[in-house]
Amino acid sequence: MDAEKRLRLAAESLNREALGFDAEAFTHRVLRRLGIKPSDEGCAGDSALRTGHTPVAGPEKGGRRRKSDADASRHTEFFELELEELRSNTTLHTDPRVLRRIAELTELLHGDGEARTWWNQAAQAGDRLAVLTVAEWTRDQAEGRQTRRQLDHGSS
Amino acid sequence: MSPDDTERTFTEFVRSYSTRLYAIAYRRCGNRQLADDILQTAFVRVWKAWPNLMHLMDQEAVPLGYVHTAIRNLVVDHHRAAERRPESPWEDERDSQSPAACDVAEEAVFRAMGHELWAAVATLDETQQGLIDLIYVGQSSTAAAGRALGLTETTARRYHEAALSRLREMIGCDTEEDQV
Numbered sequence A: 001m002d003a004e005k006r007l008r009l010a011a012e013s014l015n016r017e018a019l020g021f022d023a024e025a026f027t028h029r030v031l032r033r034l035g036i037k038p039s040d041e042g043c044a045g046d047s048a049l050r051t052g053h054t055p056v057a058g059p060e061k062g063g064r065r066r067k068s069d070a071d072a073s074r075h076t077e078f079f080e081l082e083l084e085e086l087r088s089n090t091t092l093h094t095d096p097r098v099l100r101r102i103a104e105l106t107e108l109l110h111g112d113g114e115a116r117t118w119w120n121q122a123a124q125a126g127d128r129l130a131v132l133t134v135a136e137w138t139r140d141q142a143e144g145r146q147t148r149r150q151l152d153h154g155s156s
Numbered sequence B: 001m002s003p004d005d006t007e008r009t010f011t012e013f014v015r016s017y018s019t020r021l022y023a024i025a026y027r028r029c030g031n032r033q034l035a036d037d038i039l040q041t042a043f044v045r046v047w048k049a050w051p052n053l054m055h056l057m058d059q060e061a062v063p064l065g066y067v068h069t070a071i072r073n074l075v076v077d078h079h080r081a082a083e084r085r086p087e088s089p090w091e092d093e094r095d096s097q098s099p100a101a102c103d104v105a106e107e108a109v110f111r112a113m114g115h116e117l118w119a120a121v122a123t124l125d126e127t128q129q130g131l132i133d134l135i136y137v138g139q140s141s142t143a144a145a146g147r148a149l150g151l152t153e154t155t156a157r158r159y160h161e162a163a164l165s166r167l168r169e170m171i172g173c174d175t176e177e178d179q180v
Helices: A003-019 A023-034 A071-088 A090-094 A096-110 A112-124 A128-155 B003-029 B032-059 B061-081 B105-121 B126-137 B142-148 B153-171
Strands: none
Touching: A003 B003, A003 B105, A003 B126, A003 B153, A023 B003, A023 B032, A071 A096, A090 A096, A096 A112, A096 A128, A112 A128, A128 B153, B003 B032, B003 B061, B003 B126, B032 B061, B061 B126, B061 B142, B105 B153, B126 B142, B126 B153, B142 B153
16 A cells, blocks of 8 residues: 555544544633633623633734734745744754755745755755755756757757 | 634634644644643644734634644653653554454554554654645645645645655555555
8 A cells, every 4th residue: 555545544544533522622621721711602702701811812022913914915924034033043054954944935935046045055964855855956957958959959 | 903803713713723733733642632732732822823823814824834833842842851762753542442442443454554654754854744744634735734834835745745755665565556
């Protein structure tokens, strides 16, 4: 049986286990822990009817909270913050996984071109997945050159 | 958004995703009570970031990725605290139950197969494990799983393929038919 099929079957077994999980009771436990009154108990939208002290939702003191209208830009912003933090913390740039994460996020947010330098750095530092990525480009480029040569040869 | 909206959207999020995320937490730790505790703590962490995450509810990917990362970190912390040996990365508490506890006979086979498989998955890179969790256990598409983890679709596919290929090396194929 192939790995993918095995994964599907093993995941199905886990998901059957999860069928015994009481999501509603769990939700109540989480809300109680946070001091939030469950909305299905007749207090939806009424913050005065709370079970106790409600911790303030939001980043810890000193964290960042920004307002933005577009969901798409918020999506980007979330990863921009991670990228900004990793790029600025140069002491972490000896860790191959950090270099790869910068490459992944740069690729996602700013495109392939800008990300290449980081992929190369991560590969040079020995990150296995970065090595794989760089090897794939090299192979694609070589195949592209060969195809172009064949096309040129055919047309001449 | 008012504080009530913050609470309402958070409650919706917990209700909608807790079952899927519980399965992922269980995959990571193999113990029902621990999975429940870890998931609760992960949601408490998410609550702190909720004002930034709540606007992304309809995109699903980012909040899901955030909880997934929290689960992963909490399981790692737990293993460190318990000084678990790295050579037994995944133990399923269901293994110690008698076969009669299984709903169907096939379930025992799935569990035995899953034990070897999840132990192999635990040796993969963390990002690849995240993709496996979200694609197979969380039932997301490769593109959505990639978005949740901050990867382009191309990179998510590349990592996924590499993970499958590594798993094939580790666990092999059982039948000739499947190797075709």
